Amino acid sequence: MQKLQINATTHIYPIYIQAGIRHSLSDYIAKDYDKILVITDENVATLYLADIRCSLHHEQVYTITLPPGEHVKQLQTFYDIHTKALQFGLTRQSLIIALGGGVIGDLAGFVAATYMRGIDYIQMPTTILAHDSSVGGKVAINHEYGKNLIGQFYSPQAVIYDMETLQTLPLKEVRSGYAELLKEALIAEPTLYNSILSIKINNIVVEQLKMHVRNGIMIKANLVEKDEKEANERKYLNFGHTLGHALETTLGYGTLAHGEAVAIGILFAMFVSEKKLSAQLPTKDMYRWLLDNDYPIHLQELSSTSLVKQMKLDKKVVSNHVQMVLLQAIGEPILQKMDEAELEGLLEQFFKKINNV
Amino acid sequence: MQKLQINATTHIYPIYIQAGIRHSLSDYIAKDYDKILVITDENVATLYLADIRCSLHHEQVYTITLPPGEHVKQLQTFYDIHTKALQFGLTRQSLIIALGGGVIGDLAGFVAATYMRGIDYIQMPTTILAHDSSVGGKVAINHEYGKNLIGQFYSPQAVIYDMETLQTLPLKEVRSGYAELLKEALIAEPTLYNSILSIKINNIVVEQLKMHVRNGIMIKANLVEKDEKEANERKYLNFGHTLGHALETTLGYGTLAHGEAVAIGILFAMFVSEKKLSAQLPTKDMYRWLLDNDYPIHLQELSSTSLVKQMKLDKKVVSNHVQMVLLQAIGEPILQKMDEAELEGLLEQFFKKINNV
Structure with a gap:
């Protein structure tokens, strides 16, 4: 054990x-x-x-x-x-x-x-x-x-x-769970990220699953011990959740599984990291993997204005600014205050991009 | 200050x-x-x-x-x-x-x-x-x-x-507040108890009130620091509240002010302390003081069975037993597990006694 x-x-x-x-x-x-x-x-x-x-x-x-x-x-x-x-x-x-x-x-x-x-x-x-x-x-x-x-x-x-x-677990639930594992991998452990990207959701070996889950828990445990009340490092675990939560609330709970919404949120956070920090990230590979594993990425048309309004109800808002977790590289997260208008613009670009790829 | x-x-x-x-x-x-x-x-x-x-x-x-x-x-x-x-x-x-x-x-x-x-x-x-x-x-x-x-x-x-x-504050509120002060005095400080019994509620001098409140807070602070989560000593602050809370819920919130219900609860706890611990307590003086200061002590007829049932929903219940705070003497509280039938009997005797005095 x-x-x-x-x-x-x-x-x-x-x-x-x-x-x-x-x-x-x-x-x-x-x-x-x-x-x-x-x-x-x-x-x-x-x-x-x-x-x-x-x-x-x-x-x-x-x-x-x-x-x-x-x-x-x-x-x-x-x-x-x-x-x-x-x-x-x-x-x-x-x-x-x-x-x-x-x-x-x-x-x-x-x-x-x-x-x-x-x-x-x-x-x-x-x-x-x-x-x-x-x-x-x-x-x-x-x-x-x-x-x-x-x-x-x-x-x-x-x-x-x-x-x-x-x-x-039904496949939708496995997908949902793997989005949180991806999140942990991306903010802390390139090896775990590579390992996850090498598997197919509908064909996971039990030993792989065990290893992924155990690693995910260790990453989480480490951040929780450092910052239980979420004043600093624990916020990194919010990677992908700024848009993820807003999507869940806007579309109605249950339309997307939590992890499915987070997966889109992760893609968006990677997209923003590239734009704002000029980070070199494997966003394209990640996008491919999500598509190959049947994550629902192409959404109905959504209003960027109302999504940003929803994001502003997030618990991590500071001085009226949405705080996003971005990546400088895999395993190197940072907190970034986002301007409202900028965020709207980025959302529009993002939706255009994923719907046209 | x-x-x-x-x-x-x-x-x-x-x-x-x-x-x-x-x-x-x-x-x-x-x-x-x-x-x-x-x-x-x-x-x-x-x-x-x-x-x-x-x-x-x-x-x-x-x-x-x-x-x-x-x-x-x-x-x-x-x-x-x-x-x-x-x-x-x-x-x-x-x-x-x-x-x-x-x-x-x-x-x-x-x-x-x-x-x-x-x-x-x-x-x-x-x-x-x-x-x-x-x-x-x-x-x-x-x-x-x-x-x-x-x-x-x-x-x-x-x-x-x-x-x-x-x-x-209206007089009803002053009475209500003084019941909690009496509680603190009885579980911890005979001097405060004597001082309170020497005043008339409708004629309090500001300096006395200040002194009483300050002493009350110090007693409370001391117990809270010793036992914040109420595993031991903090429970003493529940003195008078076992019956007090049950009365409030049974009569409907607002019929009695909280402290008015607690005052009756205090009298009952003193009565039980005398019966069960053979404690020598100034219950009679206390009763007089409450009457002199217009505390509503004589209640409509209440079912002891349903009051005890209500007491069993108290947060201090342990192994299905109501825990009462009793006094061995003023300033010497103890926790006492009470048997259900015994409690009913004591309640009946108590109500008979205060309605006949």
Whole structure:
């Protein structure tokens, strides 16, 4: 088994990565909790909830199963989970397990952060995408104005990652997850970038996937430890997300998978890096790889003005300027304040370019 | 001016206590914020908002004025404030000022704790009661099942307490505030207890009030520093609140002022301390003082069963047992697990006793 560790400001927590670890879950729960609440979605429940319940040797285990999709990551569901947790009698000595992708992790984590002013929770990611969101303690729900606008930094007690659960993912989810891996590779590790570009999404070898995910987590862990509250280096992980988040909100959550939106955002950030920093980047190769792997890159016509307006609601806005993460080279990210009009112009050029290539 | 200081786990923050300090607010705001949002209620706004706006020498100051009362401390208002803050363009470099009593402090503090995963806020309490809630970083909204069930521990950047604002309080509010002072006195300082019992609520000298509030804050600060997350000693501050909170929820928020409910809770906790610990306490004197000062002690008939059920939703419940704070003597609190049936019996005896005295 692989075990990594994160030094958060409040406590140190382990990340366990192992195929089949869901069958021996109780061995990895360090404390004696009075009750355990598993929060998951219908897709994951069908596949893995029975395994989880079997492996939790605990008298009082409760379950909340939500419909799949980003739309549950909102205020009313947040409140409804609190209500059920109160009905189940969860106390400050109880544990929440977030079993699922990023939506479940963010939502269940935010419930844990606020239930009776905060109780313990464990992240059990079941997607490739969630290798990223499950590490680092960012929890949130969406606001109608934008993603993750209501939330907290609240670290889990552990991340338990069963690589077997990745084998049942639909291709759209694999694509989505690989976009975040690409992001990590581009801001930190050329070798990982080259390795990812050498594979085909619909034909991944398990050992490769393991290696990519493990590397992705290590890059993330390193940045989170340096800057948990996202004052400096952690912002690099926002690479590709400035446009990515704006696209998701503008098109409606669920139209593009999160990673699909991020993939377009990454292309845009590379395009801007070339224009503004005269960086030499493999944007063309990257574009080809995305096309070859069926990423939806060609979008309907979108208003650059309204996309920039959406970007200005981003949490990284400073003194009324959108802050983008750009690349000087692969592995060399920088933060760049962007002028509104310039950003609009670049967006228009970008959309013209990718639609004409 | 009096300046105290709190060593929270995340940072150290000052508590300024001074008459008229609201007129020089900018001097006490340490950082350079891009925008400031003042959250207050209609009563406080009428009296003090103009002063506050004048003394904030800042270009971008926004205001949200809520109706007065506990009913705003709920989910929808919480979300609406987020919406307005986003419309005002607040960023992670912005500041929220909570100007008002405990309701405003708890609600605005919880918005600050969760806006874009947490921004700075300052507590400006305007009631005696809020001397307690403004210190220690407890922020929350109510759930329909009970008070403060959704929240966080999130410390302010400063507490700025203008004693002049206490002079406009209605008597009901003064009574309410003095119940929390009594609580602090009873768990920690016999001298303060005696001093409080020597005054009449409708005839307080300003110097006495200052002294009482300052002592109350020091008792609170001491316990918060020892145990910020309420694992041990901080629980003593819950003295009187087990029944207090249950009464508020059962009777409907606003029927009794918070401190009025706590006053009855204190009497009950003293009654239980006598019964269970054979403690020698001045319960009779206390009862007299409450009556003399027009605290509403004689309640309509209430079901002990449903009150105990309500108590079991308290955040301090451990292994399915209500935990009460009891007194061995004044200044000597202990935590006591209570059996459900026993608690019901004691409640019935208590209500019989105070209604027959």
